Amino acid sequence: VFIEPMFVVVIMAIASTRPVVKVSEQLLGLAAGLGGHSKAAWWFSILLIAPLLGSFITEPAAMTIAALLLANQFYKHRPSSGFAYATIGLLFVNVSVGGTLTHFAAPPVLMVATTWDWSMGFMAANFGWKAALGILISNVLYFIVFRGQFAKMGKDEVKEASEEFHTPEVQKLKPGQMSHDEFEAMWAERETTIPWWVTLVHLCFLAWTVYTAHYPALFIPGLLFFLGFMSLTATHQNKVELKGPIMVGFFLGGLIIHGGLQAWWIAPVLGSLAEVPLMLTATILTAFNDNAAITYLATLVPNLAEASKYAVVAGAVTGGGLTVIANAPNPAGQSILGRFFEHGVNPLKLLIAALVPTIIMGLCFMIL
Template sequence: MNPTPIEIVATVLFAVAVLHTFAAKKIESLAHHYPEGSIRENLFHFLGEVEVIFGLWAGVFIILYSFLSGFTIYDNHHHLMAGAVYYLESLNYTEPVFVFVIMCMAGTRPVILFAEKLILMVAKMIPLSEKTSFYISALVLGPLLGSFITEPAAMTVTALILLDYFYSNKGMSSRFKYATLGLLFVNISVGGTLTHFAAPPVLMVAGKWHWGMGHMMSHFGYKAALAIVLCTLAAAFIFKNELKGKLEIKQGHDNILKPTWWITLIHLFFLALVVYTSHHMVFFLGLFLFFLGFIAVTGEYQDEPKLKESLLVGFFLAGLVTLGDQQAWWLQSVLKSLGDLPLFLGATGLTAITDNAALTYLGSLVELSDSAKYNLVAGAVAGGGLTVIANAPNPAGYGILKDAFPGGISPLGLIAGAIGPTIVVCLFFQLLP
């Protein structure tokens, strides 16, 4: 390993950003020591926003990059430009932009109400109490839909439904909220493995390794589906007292205009087109602009688009891309040195402090055996629920649900909620044929 000064700086800042993530709740609490509306109060609120952290430290990195690489260089076409600009243009920001767009689109009233109807329909087939059946249906069907509508869309829809029907209920304990959050993150992470195009860590390697839908279903999909069902049933049993009784219909559902069938159909059509063109940023951004025009025209049937929340999540992921690209110098060496089981366990652990898509991408640059490929991806998706940075859709769920936790979401609370489902998924991936 011979890292460059820029790589060392990026790794130090990446570590600082990870530590900042764990300290965000404490930093947020400092804001209460200052007068409301003051600059210092607003500053600590800002520094305590998890979605801001990686973008903020990526900005620091870009400033330092400019000093280290020079303020002016020539690119391949002999155009004079800033070194940091050249670096930024060498990165691929398609995924952060896609998550921003899909989160906005999936969070609209027609899409949410359509998903609720599907979940209610499945819930009626489960011979348990109304509330328990809906809980199980949402946490099984929502994540599995991620294999077809992509994980970020599934996370947005499922998190919004959980917010409306469970997290908004003041009677739900903090233990229930953290356990459900951890379960949601783990289920979403593995729920996209039924196909080769929906889960970011799979998407990074599927083309190079020639993994199609058949391969994903036979090696990952059925194991993930069984683990999701088992973990969700276990959570429903553990919290059976809190899930007793009838489902409380979301407040406000009775006094809003229900979208017509054709409005819902057009939303789903736009959603499908964006998913289909998810690798072509220019095209799906154009579609998104047309979509914004459509929801403006049908405003009576819409809620306010979640632009700010979605932009913050996109900013988080863009910061992760900017800093994560410079971690290859140590990550690749670690991946190459591990055997199959250590690789699986190492990938599960490393995913908690790095984005799992970045982890599998770096693994794809190394010559690996078929069993090593399986263990790398299996570990990456298994550990995708442990932290907010572990899986690209997690910041979307975090942003939607964070206000339901007094004082914000505790990183240790999230790990505690996710560790049980993570262990179950690990066992299924290792023990099932």
């Protein structure tokens, strides 16, 4: 019964490890290198590739990587409020739809994939390429609007580098002079090289988990072996993060336990709507609920038409960037980027910033 929540815990735990995160960052760096590692190239590659990468390393891991890179490359330069909100709104929408290339990375898809027998090929053919196109269109549009910001931030970075060059070097603390938290933070941010074979083993465990997604008796022992491997290669690892994955797993488990109690009203509502109204309803409901909750409730509707299944999932992933609570990875992005916004991320401004890419994605799913 709880196969999907258990799978999410395992896949998120593996995908958020240092070797997987680093290889993902390197891929983004290669893409940014095509544009000379300029600010514009980094912005475009982060907001294009990271969300699509979420289809393979899971959306929460993609959100974490993208948010960290955006913080380092852009938000620390204190961009305008418009650019800051446009970027985080675009990030939330792109990550929400970017996980639809596969059937295991996005929680709203994962909750229906087994019940409706949706495979990776089905997702890529019916959702993935449309999501990729929508992400590209949204990125190009926002890039055109804010292209002046990139040149300004590039100049500011050169100025900061010059000032730092003329500033006397601050004496670095030794590990014995640091608090435990300071040492943990320094250790997590180290830039030491990870051996290729360590990264390869991590990717193999990731692939094993995906391959055995329907068999907890196989992927849970796989996690135990993986934790053992992490212990053996601790020099190249960061502290394994299980809190986030377990919390998401409990949330999805709660949907399974309590979701059935909502069938008395959700079944008539979803079953009575045509495709377009159903998609719009799912998009709006997602803004006030988690999109995985919307799609799970749709599985409780008996004999739901194939077109309606498509509409409810398309609507749920489309609306995943409108609010922080609309998609499970959004709080992770907010926790990383929220400090760059005065008084935190404003819900109304986030909604406005995410509205345009949400409409673009909705049109892509409706028309194409």
